Amino acid sequence: MNVLVIGANGQVGRNVVKELAASNHEATAMVRKQEQVDKMKELGASKVVLADLEKDFSDAFEGVDAVIFAAGSGPSTGADKTLTIDLWGSVKAAQYAQEKGVKRFVQLGSVGSNDPDAGGEAMKPYLVAKRTADELLQATNLDYTIVRPGALSDEDKSEKIEVSLKGFSSLEGRSIPRADVAHVLVDVLDRNNTYNKVFEVLQGDQPASEQLNSL
Amino acid sequence: MNVLVIGANGQVGRNVVKELAASNHEATAMVRKQEQVDKMKELGASKVVLADLEKDFSDAFEGVDAVIFAAGSGPSTGADKTLTIDLWGSVKAAQYAQEKGVKRFVQLGSVGSNDPDAGGEAMKPYLVAKRTADELLQATNLDYTIVRPGALSDEDKSEKIEVSLKGFSSLEGRSIPRADVAHVLVDVLDRNNTYNKVFEVLQGDQPASEQLNSL
Numbered sequence: 485m486n487v488l489v490i491g492a493n494g495q496v497g498r499n500v501v502k503e504l505a506a507s508n509h510e511a512t513a514m515v516r517k518q519e520q521v522d523k524m525k526e527l528g529a530s531k532v533v534l535a536d537l538e539k540d541f542s543d544a545f546e547g548v549d550a551v552i553f554a555a556g557s558g559p560s561t562g563a564d565k566t567l568t569i570d571l572w573g574s575v576k577a578a579q580y581a582q583e584k585g586v587k588r589f590v591q592l593g594s595v596g597s598n599d600p601d602a603g604g605e606a607m608k609p610y611l612v613a614k615r616t617a618d619e620l621l622q623a624t625n626l627d628y629t630i631v632r633p634g635a636l637s638d639e640d641k642s643e644k645i646e647v648s649l650k651g652f653s654s655l656e657g658r659s660i661p662r663a664d665v666a667h668v669l670v671d672v673l674d675r676n677n678t679y680n681k682v683f684e685v686l687q688g689d690q691p692a693s694e695q696l697n698s699l
Numbered sequence: 700m701n702v703l704v705i706g707a708n709g710q711v712g713r714n715v716v717k718e719l720a721a722s723n724h725e726a727t728a729m730v731r732k733q734e735q736v737d738k739m740k741e742l743g744a745s746k747v748v749l750a751d752l753e754k755d756f757s758d759a760f761e762g763v764d765a766v767i768f769a770a771g772s773g774p775s776t777g778a779d780k781t782l783t784i785d786l787w788g789s790v791k792a793a794q795y796a797q798e799k800g801v802k803r804f805v806q807l808g809s810v811g812s813n814d815p816d817a818g819g820e821a822m823k824p825y826l827v828a829k830r831t832a833d834e835l836l837q838a839t840n841l842d843y844t845i846v847r848p849g850a851l852s853d854e855d856k857s858e859k860i861e862v863s864l865k866g867f868s869s870l871e872g873r874s875i876p877r878a879d880v881a882h883v884l885v886d887v888l889d890r891n892n893t894y895n896k897v898f899e900v901l902q903g904d905q906p907a908s909e910q911l912n913s914l
Contacts (some may be wrong), residue, residue, distance in 0.1 A: 539816070565777035567824040570816060571831060600787060601754070609782040616786060616831050623838040 491555025646688025706770025714881030861903025
């Protein structure tokens with residue numbers, strides 16, 4: 485499949501492009517700036533499209549078979565960008581996907597968004613944005629999968645994970661390498677058993693393929 | 700009907716309580732602070748419940764037949780509160796309504812939320828929050844009506860309005876008194892023709908009842 489990676493220049497997004505390049509799929513990397521193009525090619529993107537998530541980015545969906553939405557405004561900007569990028573960017577992406585007949589949509593979510601009220605004052609606005617983006621994707625007729633990783637680390641890919649459909653009861657002291665999150669986002673693409681599912685994922689001691697099979 | 704007014708101490712909310720008191724309905728005013736209780740009684744609320752929109756406010760739904768959601772964080776707080784109050788408060792209210800079997804849900808929206816991208820940098824985050832709150836309400840099985848007024852004024856109630864299902868092509872120089880918005884929010888409660896509809900409203904030259912009948 486030709487997979488549009490939205491947020492390709494993000495920390496998870498770069499890993500997704502790399503993972504796609506090593507898979508039987510192809511990556512179309514969507515980035516905002518010309519100077520990011522070379523980096524994307526280096527990571528193995530077959531195609532790079534320049535587009536701004538805060539404007540009309542429907543052109544990026546031409547010839548695309550699936551979408552991985554991995555964009556986020558990050559912690560250095562305010563809640564206004566959380567609204568316009570994390571939430572509205574996802575809503576617009578799902579809308580374009582429907583308009584262009586792209587059925588498969590994999591979204592990078594976040595643990596904690598099953599209950600934003602429990603997230604504490606600082607995290608709650610972000611978790612509300614992620615949760616509502618997920619709910620609006622679930623209300624579409626797209627074949628979605630929503631992947632909610634725990635705390636992200638920069639460790640090497642382990643391909644050992646633990647998944648939970650109902651959500652982990654404790655996240656304490658646990659995390660997951662960004663490279664493993666990227667692996668999961670790509671690996672679910674053609675796993676029908678993950679269609680229309682939302683799950684949490686952490687580093688674990690089981691092979692990723694086995695854990696994803698269990699969903 | 701016993702109507703729960705969420706955001707009763709807001710500028711539109713106070714008018715809603717007054718309007719309900721003058722109607723064949725009863726107002727249960729939801730406010731956050733003890734010192735707001737007397738004002739609500741003065742305005743004609745049959746009952747006042749103390750609850751915080753940012754916490755669990757499910758108790759406020761006991762014995763309620765309908766909800767008017769008129770809460771907003773206002774312009775003096777940031778986009779974090781837009782997420783936790785305007786958006787998440789509405790999502791939670793709709794969730795509680797469903798859990799408690801309250802079918803009728805009237806939501807105060809905003810013009811411009813049909814196209815947040817056209818709203819300009821400053822308004823876009825707010826319009827995204829209002830739009831997504833509306834979409835999530837529309838995805839429930841509640842009997843909703845979403846009322847999107849234009850610029851609000853403090854003029855006296857005129858009961859002369861203009862409504863538009865497809866949205867006004869120009870809002871320039873136009874507004875609507877808060878008292879008229881409150882009148883519309885209350886008047887649609889038992890108008891079946893407004894169920895599951897979203898419309899914009901401005902001050903106009905037609906009687907409100909006639910315009911609401913036309914929806």
